[in-house]
Amino acid sequence: MATSRRSKTSARERLGTYRAKRDFSLTSEPAPEVPASRRGSSPIFVVHKHDATRLHYDLRLEIDGVLVSWAIPKGPSYDPADKRLAVQTEDHPLAYASFEGHIPEGAYGAGDSLLWESGTFDTVPPGQASEQLARGRLHVALNGEKLKGEWHLIRTRPVGKKAQWLCFKAKDGTERPGYDVTEERPESVKSGQRVTRGPRRTRRTSAPPARAKRPARRKVQARTPGALLEKVWAPMLATLAQVDATEGNDWRFEVKYDGFRALAAVQGERIALQSRGGKDLSARFPAIARALETLGEHEVVVDGEIVALDAQGRSRFQLLGKGAEERFVIFDVLWLDGEDVRSRPLDERREKLEQLLARVKPPLELAERVGGSAKKALAEARRRGLEGVMAKRVDSPYTPGRGADWLKLKVQANQEVAIVGFTPMANERPELGSLLVAVREGDTWHYAGKVGTGYSTKVRRELRTLLSRDVVKKSPVQDAPLVMDALHNEEAFWVKPRYVAQVAFTEWTEDGRLRHPSFQGLRTDKRPEECVRERPRSTPVRATRGPHRRTGTKARKSTRAAGRTSVARKKDPVAPSAAPVVLTHGDRVLFPEPGFTKADVFAYFRDVAPLMVPALEGRPLSLQQWPQGVDAPGFFRQEVRGAPDWLTTVCIHHETRSLTHVVVDRPESLLWLANQSAFTLHTWSSRVPHLEEPDWVVFDLDPGPGGTFDDLIQLATSLRRHLEALELTSVPKTSGKRGLHVLVPLAPGHTYEQVRAFALETFEALARKHPELATTERSKDRRQGRLYLDAEQNAWGKTVVAPYSLRALPHAPVSTPLAWSEVTSRLEPRRFTLATVRRRLDKVGDLFAPALAGGQKLPGH
Structure with a gap:
């Protein structure tokens, strides 16, 4: 050699x-x-x-x-x-x-x-x-x-x-x-650290000699920040789309933030901060305005979103102005040091923006990018409980107005609607019962339905007071129900369209109404006339540009190596929405003790679908069916048979055979299962197409034949403290029977082997701390009546009962997510039933959402 x-x-x-x-x-x-x-x-x-x-x-x-x-x-x-x-x-x-x-x-x-x-x-x-x-x-x-x-x-x-x-x-x-x-994979393989800190830039305290000549180096000199904003107005807008619209092009994905769109111009110590509609926001968000002054070394215009963060760090529109931590998340730069950079490709503008914001601190923040394909990016957003992702074409310029270079891909649909009326609370309290809303179609208003959920008592009273000032005799909506009390047994008050509400919903009905809408908040940055129904684009955006400027190759469809699990999906990605599910034999009694019928179960699944679908989407299910009610024998099925063509199924190759599992990815899927009397759903801990990567660790605590519920509470509390010492967030829920489930949400990339090993190590530590209460001993003879801690629930293909799922017991209990403050000796799981859970959800909201947030890595990974 x-x-x-x-x-x-x-x-x-x-x-x-x-x-x-x-x-x-x-x-x-x-x-x-x-x-x-x-x-x-x-x-x-x-x-x-x-x-x-x-x-x-x-x-x-x-x-x-x-x-x-x-x-x-x-x-x-x-x-x-x-x-x-x-x-x-x-x-x-x-x-x-x-x-x-x-x-x-x-x-x-x-x-x-x-x-x-x-x-x-x-x-x-x-x-x-x-x-x-x-x-x-x-x-x-x-x-x-x-x-x-x-x-x-x-x-x-x-x-x-x-x-x-x-x-x-x-x-x-x-x-x-x-x-x-x-x-x-941004993290260190040694420490797990993800975010880096660069060298500190010292800001000049006095002008250098060349500063007097600075205007001569600029192509254009704007006299004020406001004038600078006018020079690059108007903002670029995104089009609502489905995942398929990103096929065949080169895209970048960012977190979609839920807040106020804002543009900011900075010149030295002078700033202008305006909404998309041109309203000044500096007085409303003074901390953000002050923070923008730290960019004063540059003459710059940036585009972003003002957001309020919940306890998990996610943007929530309804928290704006409510005392939550607020940020200005910046995702684009339009003007930099005398140059209009809007014509530059997206990736080049992003590079300039990263350099500009390299040293900023909260409340300023750089928008987070999400890697992978559109489907993976959206799945990641769903896991983290985000609103969705933005898809942006890599070579696209910043173009004012709405186009196809920026696309909105949403996890849950939401819509801005004009408030055109309200109904009062039926109990004669001075509160609003529901909002009547509309969207703009040409020069007229189209009635979009009633919004009856999502309010606190305080908000109901405030909205009733606010809207009572604008009551009019004639409805501003041409196609609204003429006699509301005849249709809904309620009195309606119509108002002049002056306010805009943001609502979350599941889908649009064929007659143009919102299905299962929920109030999220008022939008003071929008005018009612801007409330146009958003129709998602599904056809791919055609590439009209030449070769990519950096690689010299045409943009092409992203491909991804297949996982170890062979999976075949039965769903056409461009299939139309499912036909409405028709309830059959609705009067059949499934829970004889309280008298709940199949129609009651069907209505329950319909009402909790907005919470269950995000938790179940992508996860193979096993089912328990009780066609003759809970007093008769039921059936446990891993495989689904006789499913309609629109139902999503997944064929999974197990050790000895292939089984076709149902996957719930829309409300109709839940209703179809309810109509099959399959109301106990057991879900995998991982999602298609990453069935080898669990989303959480499952700790299944069951008191067993000899244990007591007080013992269970003591162990659950000890488990929580152990996890908190490891800086891990956990989410408890009732099993629907005598036990509790504690879930630890995880970032992508963990294997079942790693998760099972962590669960076993944690359970062994718990058993050592409470030897009189719990054991990891498999032999029943050696347990001596102690609670058995089983880590095997974290194996591939194992399932856990789904949140909000009904259990086949006489009183119709529900597997119910909890706040840790509820896990005390006063906890009584029997009170969470089909009759009570919906009222609870109106009060506490979706306590299971943090389990879908992900973002956590196990120690040593």
């Missing part, structure tokens, strides 16, 4: 540049003489996520006793067509492979350096690292946690003392176009 000239140079000599650039009394980086700890004989590689002058990724390969290093600004890509710039930097010592920390201000490379990836590598063919490096053509096979498969590193030309290379994925079967590993 030939020996390269480089290999003859000692490692100490090759690390001279590394040593000369660093003051080891200042930085915690390892000095060249620090020995490296090794495991195994294979060459190692690491990738550091380094937030220095700008965020970049440092790839380091062990070659000839040192870590040969390249700075890759965009990080590695799984797309062979995406050739990333890689600038070769100084060699690093092998001890650097375990380094992670903050390089202090004033030191070379100041900022956070996270150990983003580590593993072993070899060349293709093996053992030729020195020779390939000398030739400037490295072909490496990486075996890490995030990077697996083959990559090419090709030297192009030297620039000064640094050589430029191209880094790109080899076509070896592991490529994944459309998968952004840096966005999907």
Whole structure:
């Protein structure tokens, strides 16, 4: 084997540049003489996520006793067509492979350096690292946690003392176009840290000599922030769409925030903050206005959303102005230092925005991107309890008005509606019973229905007082019911359309009414005339532009490697909405003791569908059916038979056979099950198409034959404290019988093996702490009446009873989500029944939503 000239140079000599650039009394980086700890004989590689002058990724390969290093600004890509710039930097010592920390201000490379990836590598063919490096053509096979498969590193030309290379994925079967590993897996493999902190920028306290000439360097000089906003007005708007509309193009996805759209202009210490309709927002949000002054080094116009955050950090429109933490989430830049950048491609504007906001702190925030395909991005939003995602075409300019380059993909539908009337509370209290709402069609109002849920008592009274001032004799809506009391047995008051409400709903009916609408709040930033029915686009947006400016290749449909589980879906992705489910034999009594009929169960599932569907979507189900009622024998089914064509099903290959499971992804699916008397639903902990990745850890606590409910409460409380000590949030719910379920929501990427191991470790710790109450002993003879803690509920294919599911007991109990403050000795699960749960939901809302939020990693992962 030939020996390269480089290999003859000692490692100490090759690390001279590394040593000369660093003051080891200042930085915690390892000095060249620090020995490296090794495991195994294979060459190692690491990738550091380094937030220095700008965020970049440092790839380091062990070659000839040192870590040969390249700075890759965009990080590695799984797309062979995406050739990333890689600038070769100084060699690093092998001890650097375990380094992670903050390089202090004033030191070379100041900022956070996270150990983003580590593993072993070899060349293709093996053992030729020195020779390939000398030739400037490295072909490496990486075996890490995030990077697996083959990559090419090709030297192009030297620039000064640094050589430029191209880094790109080899076509070896592991490529994944459309998968952004840096966005999907931002965390450190050493500490789990996700967010980086760069060097502090010192703000100038006095103007430099060149400042007087600054206007001459700008293309245009606006005199005031308000005038600057006018120069780039109006805002770009998005079109409501379905996932299929993103097919065949290159898209980026961001979290869809639920708040007030706002544009801000900054010039020095002067700012303008306006709503989409041009209203001044600086007085209403003074903290945000003050925070924008920190951008005063630049003349800039940015676009974003003012939001209020709930306890899980999610934006909630209804919390604005209610004392919740407020943020200005910025997602675009329109003007920067004298230049109108709206014509620049989206990715270029995003790059400028990231640089602009690199050092901002709350209440300013950069909009979060979501990796993967549209389906995966929307599934991630659903897991986290978000409103949805924004799909933006990578090469699109910022164009005023509504178009097809920005698309809104929603988890749950919502709509802005004009308030055209109300009905009072039936009990004669001075409260509003429901809102009567409409949408604009041309020059007329179209009646959109009644909104009767989503209000607190305080809001009902405030709305009644507010709307009573605008009562008119004649309805402003042409197609509204002429006699409301004849239709609904209620008195109606019509009002002049002056206010806009935002409502969540499940779908539009054929006659243009909102199905299951729920009030979310008033929108003071919108005019009633803007309330036009949003119709989602389903046809793909055609690409009209030429080759992508960076890769020189046409945008193409994203593909993703199939998971280990073979799954076949029975649902046409562009199938029309399901036909209404017709109830049959509604008078059949299913719960004889309280007298609840099949019609009562059907109505219950219809009412709780807005809460159950998000929890069940994508999850295979097993069913318990009770066609003759709970006093007669029932049936347990994993496989569904005789399903209508529109019902989503999933064929899963189990160890010995394939089974077709039903998947609930719309209210009609629940109603179809109710009509089959299948009202006890058992759900998987993972979703299609990622059935190998559970969304949560399940802790199933059941007092068993000899245990008491007080024992159960004591164990549940102890479990909660144990999880909180690990900084893990958990969500309790009743099983519907005597037990409790405690769920720990997880970020994507965990396996069932990891989750089961964590559950077993936690249960063993709980059993050691309470040996008189609980045990992990499998043998019933050895349990001695103690509560059995079973971690096997966290195995692939195991199920847990779904939230809000009915159980087949005489009093019609419901598996009901709880607040931890309710898990005390006073808790009585028997009171959560078909007769009481709906009233409870009106009062407490959806307590299960945090279980869908995800975002948590288990210790050591």
